[in-house]
Amino acid sequence: MKILVVEDDDQMGALIERGLQAEGYDTTRVSNGIDALIAISGDGFSLAAIDVMLPQMSGFEICRRIRESGSTMPVLLLTARDTVDDRVFGLDSGADDYLTKPFAFAELSARVRALMRRRSMGAPLTLEIGNLVLDSRDLRVTVAGRAVSMSPKEVALLRLLCSRAGTTVDRTTILEEIWNGTSHIDPNIVDQYISYLRRKIDTEAAGVRIVTVRGAGYAVELAE
Structure with missing residues (x-):
């Protein structure tokens, strides 16, 4: 399964990538919204983990554009902004889940598995x-x-x-x-x-x- 990681902090991005790769996922990492949208348009990702605070284009905007394109790919937003209003805004932008920083990688991994599981449940369309x-x-x-x-x-x-x-x-x-x-x-x-x-x-x-x-x-x- 291929996962797109959108994170402009090199240290955090590398940690997330290494952890996901260790669990058998194929990962691609980009650092901004334009590169994220280009990657998504040309590759078959199973999930995207997107930081909210990005240069030029926020994670909220990336998520909104993903949904406008018709994609139902699961999106997990990563952010230090943890107010209820921020979470609601993120979810209304089309995100499937919202994980606040700092987080243990085990929790990130569990969220990824849950989103993958939910997508493959095969509920009636x-x-x-x-x-x-x-x-x-x-x-x-x-x-x-x-x-x-x-x-x-x-x-x-x-x-x-x-x-x-x-x-x-x-x-x-x-x-x-x-x-x-x-x-x-x-x-x-x-x-x-x-x-x-x-x-x-x-x-x-x-x-x-x-x-x-x-x-x-x-x-x-x-x-x-």
Whole structure:
């Protein structure tokens, strides 16, 4: 499997590369956004690990451009910026996960394995419930035939809830499945993303609603 490492700090980049190569990954390292986009356009990478603080083009912008190109390649952002707003912005840019510096390489390795595993799970490409259709391949959601703009993270959360429609999905499960764990991220991010989904999905048109099961979690149900 090929991994692209985008890191302008030579020492940090070399450490990440050596660690990934020791685990059997084929790596390519670049130090800026332009080189990263060129590399991605011409090579079949399985994953990209991208530093946020880069010269000329931030990791957020690289990630946004990757998604605009139609690529669903997993993206792991690496950064010292660890506020909730920064994490939300990164995830809304299309990142699949967010790892704050400093980190132990073992944690980076675990995140990479989790993202690879999630991509190869082979979930159904299309889910339909009520008048809502979710296409996992194209990260596209439609309600009664009308496209609804969503970030990759919003699509992933909606897919999780829809795949278990009629049952309650607890907060811990959501954090584990969508954000790869509970120790590195503020649990309130789940509430934020549920709020985003509710604002974007017209319950009457969709024929479904996202309900809060007090003290338990969230569920997608057919609207009455």
